[in-house]
Amino acid sequence: xxxxxxxxxxxxxxxxxxxxxxxxxxxxxxxxxxxxxxxxxxxxxxxxxxxxxxxxxxxxxxxxxxxxxxxxxxxxxxxxxxxxxxxxxxxxxxxxxxxxxxxxxxxxxxxxxxxxxxxxxxxxxxxxxxxxxxxxxxxxxxxxxxxxxxxxxxxxxxxxxxxxxxxxxxxxxxxxxxxxxxxxxxxxxxxxxxxxxxxxxxxxxxxxxxxxxxxxxxxxxxxxxxxxxxxxxxxxxxxxxxxxxxxxxxxxxxxxxxxxxxxxxxxxxxxxxxxxxxxxxxxxxxxxxxxxxxxxxxxxxxxxx
Amino acid sequence: xxxxxxxxxxxxxxxxxxxxxxxxxxxxxxxxxxxxxxxxxxxxxxxxxxxxxxxxxxxxxxxxxxxxxxxxxxxxxxxxxxxxxxxxxxxxxxxxxxxxxxxxxxxxxxxxxxxxxxxxxxxxxxxxxxxxxxxxxxxxxxxxxxxxxxxxxxxxxxxxxxxxxxxxxxxxxxxxxxxxxxxxxxxxxxxxxxxxxxxxxxxxxxxxxxxxxxxxxxxxxxxxxxxxxxxxxxxxxxxxxxxxxxxxxxxxxxxxxxxxxxxxxxxxxxxxxxxxxxxxxxxxxxxxxxxxxx
Numbered sequence: 001x002x003x004x005x006x007x008x009x010x011x012x013x014x015x016x017x018x019x020x021x022x023x024x025x026x027x028x029x030x031x032x033x034x035x036x037x038x039x040x041x042x043x044x045x046x047x048x049x050x051x052x053x054x055x056x057x058x059x060x061x062x063x064x065x066x067x068x069x070x071x072x073x074x075x076x077x078x079x080x081x082x083x084x085x086x087x088x089x090x091x092x093x094x095x096x097x098x099x100x101x102x103x104x105x106x107x108x109x110x111x112x113x114x115x116x117x118x119x120x121x122x123x124x125x126x127x128x129x130x131x132x133x134x135x136x137x138x139x140x141x142x143x144x145x146x147x148x149x150x151x152x153x154x155x156x157x158x159x160x161x162x163x164x165x166x167x168x169x170x171x172x173x174x175x176x177x178x179x180x181x182x183x184x185x186x187x188x189x190x191x192x193x194x195x196x197x198x199x200x201x202x203x204x205x206x207x208x209x210x211x212x213x214x215x216x217x218x219x220x221x222x223x224x225x226x227x228x229x230x231x232x233x234x235x236x237x238x239x240x241x242x243x244x245x246x247x248x249x250x251x252x253x254x255x256x257x258x259x260x261x262x263x264x265x266x267x268x269x270x271x272x273x274x275x276x277x278x279x280x281x282x283x284x285x286x287x288x289x290x291x292x293x294x295x296x297x298x299x300x301x302x303x304x305x
Numbered sequence: 306x307x308x309x310x311x312x313x314x315x316x317x318x319x320x321x322x323x324x325x326x327x328x329x330x331x332x333x334x335x336x337x338x339x340x341x342x343x344x345x346x347x348x349x350x351x352x353x354x355x356x357x358x359x360x361x362x363x364x365x366x367x368x369x370x371x372x373x374x375x376x377x378x379x380x381x382x383x384x385x386x387x388x389x390x391x392x393x394x395x396x397x398x399x400x401x402x403x404x405x406x407x408x409x410x411x412x413x414x415x416x417x418x419x420x421x422x423x424x425x426x427x428x429x430x431x432x433x434x435x436x437x438x439x440x441x442x443x444x445x446x447x448x449x450x451x452x453x454x455x456x457x458x459x460x461x462x463x464x465x466x467x468x469x470x471x472x473x474x475x476x477x478x479x480x481x482x483x484x485x486x487x488x489x490x491x492x493x494x495x496x497x498x499x500x501x502x503x504x505x506x507x508x509x510x511x512x513x514x515x516x517x518x519x520x521x522x523x524x525x526x527x528x529x530x531x532x533x534x535x536x537x538x539x540x541x542x543x544x545x546x547x548x549x550x551x552x553x554x555x556x557x558x559x560x561x562x563x564x565x566x567x568x569x570x571x572x573x574x575x576x577x578x579x580x581x582x583x584x585x586x587x588x589x590x591x592x593x594x595x596x597x598x599x
Contacts, residue, residue: 264415271408
């Protein structure tokens with residue numbers, strides 16, 4: 001039982017970092033990315049391959065983050081000027097292509113067979129093979145990530161992110177370099193997702209391309225939306241809920257083929273229900289001004305002038 | 306020998322491509338009026354495909370009647386989805402309907418998995434005759450697909466050009482608010498567009514099932530390829546969507562001449578990505594602001 005609880009804590013922490021990394025892209029900046037699993041996968045694969053080759057944990061993790069950033073740079077530069085729904089489809093296509101790379105670059109990733117036996121991290125001479133020690137590591141990293149992203153969201157840069165989300169043209173018209181900010185946000189998100197991926201690989205010790213497909217991208221999105229877009233603690237709550245649901249289904253003892261589809265159905269319906277009844281999410285802020293409100297506001301102003 | 310393979314790949318590409326094109330048309334109709342990507346569109350095609358399977362193979366209904374039923378059901382499903390998931394969100398933040406459409410797609414795929422399972426199925430049509438055409442083989446099924454495709458597109462073109470409903474739809478795509486001012490009921494037009502588009506997706510789904518086989522997981526690939534078709538053709542008119550679909554179909558089928566077939570789906574994604582990169586308004590498209598005229 002304690003084992004189980006530590007396992008859940010570790011998963012919540014890893015997915016929490018992942019959800020926060022998407023939150024700064026989707027929640028704060030309003031860039032609807034459906035390919036975020038790719039960055040998580042790049043981090044996981046890079047650090048797994050390096051660890052298996054004997055590179056130390058920190059170096060492998062950092063390399064995973066950096067490679068994610070490099071791919072993010074490519075993705076960012078090419079998609080940054082696309083508008084809302086186009087950006088969404090483009091990032092989705094990137095995610096699918098990246099997944100095809102994980103699946104088909106046999107010599108490096110062993111394809112669908114996956115990479116087994118990824119070593120546990122060794123830090124200052126200690127091997128973190130026990131659950132509590134690994135939980136401590138992930139919680140510390142989660143804490144650092146949470147601290148940094150909170151600082152970011154209150155900084156002028158964070159205000160600028162919100163500004164871009166609320167009204168890109170207005171942000172541009174006061175002389176802000178919107179494309180630049182968007183790229184920086186994507187890079188930051190990619191780096192954090194890469195770190196989370198690296199933690200995931202060294203914890204689970206076995207990864208395959210199926211871990212990083214479109215379903216994960218949608219799952220992370222659901223975490224962010226559930227917790228409340230533009231709220232880092234909300235993302236953490238979302239991650240907690242999304243880790244809990246499969247665990248509950250597992251404990252309920254349903255056959256795995258059935259519970260997998262049921263889980264998908266719950267996620268899908270949850271996304272719809274959230275948007276219909278509580279678009280702000282569980283903890284969300286009310287930054288989202290509806291379009292009709294804005295039009296009304298403009299009209300009243302015009303009328304009073 | 307190489308020439309024969311080339312012609313065969315061209316033929317396969319044209320057939321697959323025109324099916325993508327047909328899905329793209331329904332997609333573009335919705336986009337033209339609501340300016341939102343109905344992610345679930347390809348998943349409706351998947352549901353239509355399986356409904357025809359249930360009616361014909363499991364319930365023993367005549368295949369043609371089963372297909373007609375499935376197409377009607379797809380149309381109604383589209384309407385239902387619009388009423389439940391999109392209509393209440395029409396005036397909110399643009400991310401909201403996009404997120405629900407992802408939710409709808411996910412739910413549809415899960416439902417299909419729960420009802421029909423993950424196994425690959427087929428219609429068991431027992432139509433094995435084939436004819437030779439310029440050294441390539443064209444099967445009876447493929448001929449039927451081509452006829453149905455041409456008829457459906459012709460019917461849609463007639464509907465949009467000649468009927469009052471079609472004229473109203475085109476007017477709504479042109480300027481929705483103006484349409485409202487001259488007394489066209491916007492909600493009805495949107496409902497009609499969802500019904501027609503989803504029915505087209507249903508037809509295309511059945512054709513796709515006849516052409517290859519039935520899988521519950523094709524929704525996403527179909528959605529992306531149809532979107533790639535729209536982007537490629539530019540949101541000009543129904544023919545440019547079909548043309549975009551043809552290019553995608555040809556590219557992925559010719560692509561596997563050079564690449565291992567596992568990369569087949571990736572070809573469409575890369576094309577999509579490159580087009581978005583260099584000319585988001587499409588090869589034939591007008592500029593983005595003045596886009597979409599059906």
